[in-house]
Amino acid sequence: AQSVTQLDSHVSVSEGTPVLLRCNYSSSYSPSLFWYVQHPNKGLQLLLKYTSAATLVKGINGFEAEFKKSETSFHLTKPSAHMSDAAEYFCVVREGYGGSQGNLIFGKGTKLSVKP
């Protein structure tokens, strides 16, 4: 079964400093991986996705993630945090076979706080 593990439930950074949100995945084959963001009282917005093309994926708002098969990781980074980045971030893997094809499996989420 596929799964994702977000290694930190809460990350706090200062504005202007780098952001690193960690995610490890478990899959028996090359997965499709996503990062979604959820701002308070809002829906989920896709930040970026990896679907077996380039291993370094660039997303919206300056975020990027690198797929590392050897480490089974898909960490999300941003060089410089902005106050508006404060939100909850979800690492997601998509079911890729069988009757559940297409369904998303979410990590527990990482809450990012940005201090002025």
Place this chain on the structure above:
Amino acid sequence: DSGVTQTPKHLITATGQRVTLRCSPRSGDLSVYWYQQSLDQGLQFLIQYYNGEERAKGNILERFSAQQFPDLHSELNLSSLELGDSALYFCASSVEVGGDTQYFGPGTRLTVL
């Protein structure tokens, strides 16, 4: 704005009652997914429809059911509600059943008193 709409935004009801949540997918999307977000369970997949047919079931209770209509909108029916059903319910849509990006609606917040 993802193009996925959900109504109502908020719903407050009592235990034992039945409610219906509605979702309209993005124009051209044939697949609809329902997810539940609660403090206990996090975000989890409930059920998926493609072009009117059920395609997959996740952790959906027997008290819950859904359908997708010919115009592709979908409804999630929750009955015999319990306090633990209080959650945010999201609908997502995608073009095909297994493919590509899912776009999420703003969610319906259900409170069961």
